[in-house]
Amino acid sequence: MKKIFLYTGGILLFFGIYLLYTKVEKIVPFYTQLTKPHIGTEVNLQPAEQKDAHFVGAKTCKKCHSEKFDAWSHSRHPKMIQDIKKDPKVVVADFSKLPADADFNLSEAVYTVGGKFKQRYMIPAKINGHDDFRLGNYQWNVQTGKWQHFKPWKYWYKDAYPHDNHQLPTSRACDGCHFTGYMKEEKRVDNGISCEACHGPGSNHVKEPENEVYLASLADPVRQNEVCLQCHMRNRDMRLKDHNMSAIYGDARDYPFGYSAGDTLSKYKLPAPFVGKETKEFYANGMGKKNRTQGNEYVHSMMGKHGITCINCHNPHTLAPTAEHNSGNKLCMKCHSFGSLIGPHQSSLEAHTHHKANSKGSLCVECHMPKVGRHTGKSPLTVRSHAFGFVTPKETLKYNMPKETNACYACHKDKSMQSLQNSLEKWGMVSWDKR
Ligand code: HEC
Ligand code: HEC
Ligand code: HEC
Ligand code: HEC
Ligand code: HEC
Ligand code: HEC
Ligand code: HEC
Ligand code: HEC
Incomplete structure (x- = not known):
């Protein structure tokens, strides 16, 4: 027995x-x-001992967290703002070709802004009686290898600043998202996005490590995403909730001023409105036309709504996956499997994609993260969507999106949108609501 x-x-x-x-x-x-219980978005999650702390800078953290520091230092985050005087090599533009009507030259520029897709230049200026920075009237487009006009006042609060880039202070238009410490304390503590942008101010922790700093992964998914959404989401000045633009003339901010990691983002951030119609930032289905719309798209996506977060896919320190460091389908298959409850519902890769397994047409991101946005009006379509739901050729046309933003068409420019739609329907890959 x-x-x-x-x-x-x-x-x-x-x-x-x-x-x-x-x-x-x-x-x-x-x-x-x-299944973590949701904590209200109005609850401040910063550890009590952190609330009276100030920013100390990434170098201070390096002493005890050298591994995290190394991972981070190779990512793009610390490179967003770079000091030209310290290292002239950070300039990626060809200044010998700078057009004659440029209102700046290399020796005047102090900081570079970006450099992966485009590079802009910060020049010291007195604006509204304060020492500030303005932006040059030309930007370097890395993707086309050309200088092109840059009129920041056209994009940033057209009704809130004089139409002159000499009068648009970066302190209001940019610095909260590009320097660490500026969003909360108006101090440029670190150039670029460093530790305390996501962990909150660390002075008390540095003195006594038992004083905790904020760790987003301990919070529920909605709150976890907020550390990324403070920057990776288009927004409006919070004061526009109950004032009109003229009330904040010359002072409008394009970032959630006053926020620091763990605090309640909704108190400081008014997301750019998506009204179900095409706007200058979004197509009529909510997909972004520009860069920096990841958060706006993601919060409406099925994965966003079901509790998957930015850091389930991105390492917060190395930032992988990126276009250059993309592990192919492995990332998606961490959670998805064929014939599973969450999909894909077909039994194999080929049965789902109707392309050969080793074809580019079987890469998840190619169909579910199509390139829908541009970095500037003259840039190629390269900004991948974070909406994830598949957009059929029929929907692309219905939402008045350029044909090139359609995943199928992007690879099959020799076929008509109708024939691609027909293939999909023949494959049985279109739900009833998309027919
Ligand atoms: C003097 C050494 C020291 C310095 C400097 C330091 N830390 Fe720490 N940190 C620690 C130790 C030790 C722990 C582990 C504490 C524990 O587990 O209770 C820790 C834990 C952490 C954690 C994990 C928190 C958690 O709840 O698990 C984060 C995030 C962190 N540190 C960020 C930072 C940042 C950001 C800075 C710079 C502002 C920094 N640390 C500077 C020693 C340090
Ligand atoms: C873009 C946001 C971001 C930046 C910048 C950032 N971190 Fe983090 N860090 C996170 C998040 C989110 C986690 C939680 C990751 C997890 O638990 O999977 C984390 C985790 C940590 C941990 C705890 C790791 C563990 O396994 O418990 C430490 C320590 C830490 N970070 C230190 C740093 C230091 C030092 C820097 C700067 C050199 C830094 N971080 C920069 C977002 C960031
Ligand atoms: C304080 C603002 C800020 C915060 C907070 C922030 N980011 Fe970023 N992020 C940026 C900026 C600015 C860039 C562009 C950097 C560049 O190209 O130089 C960027 C770039 C990236 C990239 C592209 C990297 C590459 O190699 O092209 C990824 C991925 C990314 N961030 C993910 C995240 C995630 C995930 C979080 C939250 C854990 C986060 N970011 C938090 C501002 C921020
Ligand atoms: C709300 C936060 C926020 C504000 C305000 C903001 N940016 Fe950014 N910016 C980002 C993020 C996040 C990225 C990276 C993500 C992306 O490009 O999709 C980025 C990317 C960029 C890049 C491309 C980086 C590269 O390596 O190619 C440039 C250049 C840039 N911003 C310039 C500016 C300028 C100039 C201003 C002010 C006039 C500004 N930004 C205002 C958050 C912001
Ligand atoms: C389901 C996985 C997934 C989630 C969730 C996700 N991302 Fe991504 N993201 C990716 C992949 C994959 C890429 C690279 C695509 C490619 O190959 O170009 C990417 C690219 C990016 C880039 C551009 C990187 C580059 O190379 O220029 C940024 C910025 C970014 N993500 C930010 C975010 C933010 C912020 C969130 C949360 C709101 C988020 N992502 C959520 C998978 C994800
Ligand atoms: C951390 C786990 C996780 C990862 C990683 C992940 N997913 Fe998901 N995904 C989910 C969950 C959970 C759902 C919701 C499924 C449901 O409720 O039916 C989902 C849903 C989806 C959907 C259906 C969305 C819709 O609107 O119909 C698509 C498409 C999708 N994921 C694609 C991807 C792609 C592409 C990647 C890789 C870039 C990826 N996922 C990575 C967990 C994940
Ligand atoms: C050739 C394009 C293509 C590729 C590549 C692709 N998908 Fe899909 N996917 C679709 C289409 C089409 C749908 C159905 C959309 C609908 O029903 O409206 C879909 C639906 C889904 C869904 C929703 C559930 C379902 O089965 O309907 C998930 C989850 C998903 N795909 C995940 C993935 C993952 C993970 C990968 C990579 C292994 C991937 N897809 C690769 C086109 C593709
Ligand atoms: C990333 C590029 C890519 C994407 C996205 C893509 N395909 Fe393909 N497609 C290919 C390649 C490469 C082939 C060649 C055969 C193969 O690899 O299976 C192919 C083959 C085909 C074929 C059969 C051969 C032919 O030329 O008649 C059809 C039909 C087709 N694709 C339709 C679609 C549809 C519909 C979509 C959108 C759901 C799509 N493809 C998305 C790259 C792509």
């Missing part, structure tokens, strides 16, 4: 382990995150 129990026990255990490895949904390890 005992033996039978032992044998059946053993067989059951073996079977259990087999099931665990083959049948259990890959999403299971994330269930604790998905």
